[in-house]
Amino acid sequence: MLHYCLAHTAHHLSRWLPKHDRLKFQIIVVTFVTIVLVPQLYVxxxxxxxxxxxxxxxxxxxCSxxxxxxxxxxxxVLTLKDPIPQALKAAFHAFGVASFTAGLCTTVLTASAAPCAKTTPELYYLSLMLSVGSMLATGFFLAMGGFWAANQLCPGSVLNLRSRTGVCLEPVSSCSCLWHI
Structure with missing residues (x-):
């Protein structure tokens, strides 16, 4: 889920900016992706x-x-489009499933590859970092999914913007990007 989380975060951070200022943010996104990509290519x-x-x-x-x-x-693409077409949302969430699967595979492979720390140390430790990042991102999305499911089962209990009630009203009031894409 690490890759999905990177794109999801970029999308929500871009929504804080006016449409005409998003080019600067896209340059920052490309720079950040380069920073993430260079160690992988180096290894x-x-x-x-x-x-x-x-x-x-x-x-x-x-694969990573x-x-x-x-x-x-x-x-x-998500920082450029406003509003986001339904087909793009579907493709992005399918990418999220692929990212989750890849993160799960990375975690399982890394957990069973301890001897590789001696033969291929850079590869092993990069895989370990990708596994930890994927687990953290998965934990974040599981927590957000739990809030979403609770709000679906008991409408308005987690967040009700009309009546300004709910457990998550205060965090979402100050950071609306926390809720959903």
Whole structure:
């Protein structure tokens, strides 16, 4: 979910800015994606990364790089579009499922690849960082999904903007991007 979280965060942060100031933000997004992408590409081209590792961490890194490129595309498109078409929302949430699956695979592969820390240290530790980031992002979306589900089951209990009530009214009042895409 790390890649999904990056694009989701870029979308919501861009909504705080006026439409005419979003170009500067898009430059920041591209810079941030570059900062995220460079270590992955560096580890990919390292000769040590091609050594034997019992788990396919190198193939997993390639998948992560592809998802990073897709996340950057979604981040740019989501900051440009206002309102967001339903088809784009559906594609973005399908990307979220793919990102969750990739994060789950990364976590499982990394957990079972402890011996790779000696043979391919850069690859192993990058995979470990991607696993931790994915778990944190998944935890965030599970918490947000819990609030959403509670609000669907008991309408207005978590957030009711009309009557200005609910558990999440104060955080959402000061940061409306916390609620949904």
């Amino acid at each position: 990919l081209i390292r000769p040590k990364s091609a050594r034997f590792c019992q788990q396919p961490l190198l193939g997993n890194l390639t 790089i592809a998802l990073t490129f897709m996340a950057s595309g979604f981040a740019v």
